[in-house]
Amino acid sequence: MRITNKIIQNNSLNNINTNKQLEDTLSTMLSSNKKIARPSDDPIIALRSLRLRTSVNQVTQYVEKNVEDAKSWLTVTEKAIDTLSEIITDVRKQYVKGTSDTLKPEDRTIITDNLEALAAEIYNTGNADFAGRSVFAGYRTDTTITFQKQESINYEITEKFDDVTVDSIKYVNQGADENSTFETDIVRIRLSYDKIDNLESLSLTSRISSGTYTVVTKSSSESPDPYQTVISHDNENYAVFVPETGELLLSKKMADSTDDIADCSVTYNRSKWAKGELRPEHYFNCTATDPVTHEVKEYKSHGGEIQYNIGVNQSLRINTTADECFTHNIVRDLQDVIEAIKDVNDIEERIKTLKDKYDELSETDVTGREALQKEIDAANKAYTFLNNKMHSLFSKSITKADKYLDKNNVALTDCGTRSKRLELIENRLDTQLESLKELKSENEDADLAETAIQMKSAEYSYNASLMATSKILQETLLNYI
Structure with missing residues (x-):
């Protein structure tokens, strides 16, 4: 086969372009820190990169959004339940005060005022919200x-x-x-x-x-x-x-x-x-x-229970419903106690009124005095019954308050258990995210030191091809004519 100058020229240009393309590829790798610039450069790396990026984005969503939202929701819930426990404990303290046999009317008034104030706060605690969503309302978060x-x-x-x-x-x-x-x-x-x-x-x-x-x-x-x-x-x-x-x-x-x-x-x-x-x-x-x-x-x-997706095929209940801790009986029992105190106060006032009427009657009004005395005796007997009823109700209410605290502690413990589980899942997701990012980096990112050496080598090859081509093309047939 006859080798002409044109063939030598074309081959030299092809070799120069090949070296230049290699240098360009390595330069792109060095500047972008990526092994490929387009999927066609290496379909295997491109496909693996797509899968790893999807996994990284998915786990990032779980770690940075879902888990954080779940943690905040559980924190708000725990604080509200803890506050409810404190209020019920304060109610219990008032019940304990009420069991005293030496209670005066003013003492009962103070207890009543305190119980009414606490009653107003019990359910307000249940209106706690996270980002505008009511945490105890189940699906009806609005x-x-x-x-x-x-x-x-x-x-x-x-x-x-x-x-x-x-x-x-x-x-x-x-x-x-x-x-x-x-x-x-x-x-x-x-x-x-x-x-x-x-x-x-x-x-x-x-x-x-x-x-x-x-x-x-x-x-x-x-x-x-x-x-x-x-x-x-x-x-x-x-x-x-x-x-x-x-x-x-x-x-x-x-x-x-x-x-x-x-x-x-x-x-x-x-x-x-x-x-x-x-x-x-x-x-x-x-x-x-x-x-x-x-x-x-x-x-x-x-x-309903609200479930958060916090991992692949993994969910966690984040809410506590109102019926688990904010029950009607808490305040209904409290109202019974307040009513019992009111009955005792009323009968005391009635006895005082009857005695005042009795003192106003003339000593000669025997019939009137006897009639009033019967009423006073009946009122005193009723007072004994009502006073005993009130003290008995205070004692029973202490036991009931303890049961509400136990129920509350169960809800609080359940919430804490879910928080602990969420913490463990978060740690696992953090580890998983780091592993995925490392795999993604190994798959996509170029080794800068190795790429720099390869680029320098490609640069030498390119310059050498230019020098060789220039020498070869200097000699033509005209030099020998």
């Missing part, structure tokens, strides 16, 4: 657990009791004389709300022998009052519903045959709501009817 203002919304609430043990209360009948003044135990089922409009339905599953029972609604202002009414029907399967207090009073016969009620369901309506009261939709199956638009909304109880 709604606080309490009403923020006085509202008139008609709720039809179905309250279910499972394995209910009925509650016994002391009733003191204040008669005109000592014989008609007495105390007795009345069994009740207390609903979560008072000031109820009307009772829609009541369903009891129990061991009532006859299988039937009578339920009547009676206002506390009626005469005879609901308590006297249910006492008068002790030999029947009879119940009295008191709308003002939200109590279902059971006759003695009905109470005896309904020990440990297997199931109880009560449906009732309530339309007036004060600021700070718990919203029913966070606790019960209910419907709410807007008084203006008449729009009806249906709610299901226990609005």
Whole structure:
């Protein structure tokens, strides 16, 4: 094959371009610190790089956003539950003070004021939020657990009791004389709300022998009052519903045959709501009817656990629902105590008034004095009953407060356990992220020292090819003619 100058020239140019391309490639690697500039440079590296970058972005999302959000949510929740525990502890301290036998009227007034102030704070704690989302409201994060203002919304609430043990209360009948003044135990089922409009339905599953029972609604202002009414029907399967207090009073016969009620369901309506009261939709199956638009909304109880994705195929529950710690009974028990204190204060005031009237009567008014003395004796007897009831209620309330604290501690421990688990997952994700970044760097990043040496070598090769080509092309056929 005849080698011409043109062939030599083309081959030399091709070699020069090859060396120049290598130098350009190495220069790009050195300036970008990447092994490839485009996928076609090395499809294997490009494909592996795409996979690693996806993994890095995914884990970064978990570490920097999901985990951080979950940590903040759990922190807010823990602080709120801890605050609730402190409030219940303060309530318990007031109960302990109330057990003292040396309480004066002014002492009871102080205890009442303190309990009312604490009652107002209990549920406000449950309105804690994270980034505008209510942390105890389940899926309904746009709604606080309490009403923020006085509202008139008609709720039809179905309250279910499972394995209910009925509650016994002391009733003191204040008669005109000592014989008609007495105390007795009345069994009740207390609903979560008072000031109820009307009772829609009541369903009891129990061991009532006859299988039937009578339920009547009676206002506390009626005469005879609901308590006297249910006492008068002790030999029947009879119940009295008191709308003002939200109590279902059971006759003695009905109470005896309904020990440990297997199931109880009560449906009732309530339309007036004060600021700070718990919203029913966070606790019960209910419907709410807007008084203006008449729009009806249906709610299901226990609005759900919020799960955060904190890893590949791994999630963690971050929320605690209101029913786990902010229960209705906390304040309902507190209201019972305040009412018992009020009853004692009222009877003391009545005794004082009667004694003042007695002192004002003339000593010659024997009949009037005897009548007043009977009333004073009856009032003193009622005072003894009511005072004993109050002290007994204080003692029982201490035990109940301890149970609420235990329930609260369970919720707090559960929240702390999830925080600890989140911490362990975060540590693992940090390690995983570092490993992925290292693999990504090994796959994509160029070795600067090696690349610099290769580039210098390519530069020498390029210069050598230029020198060789220039010498070869200097000699032509004309030099020999």
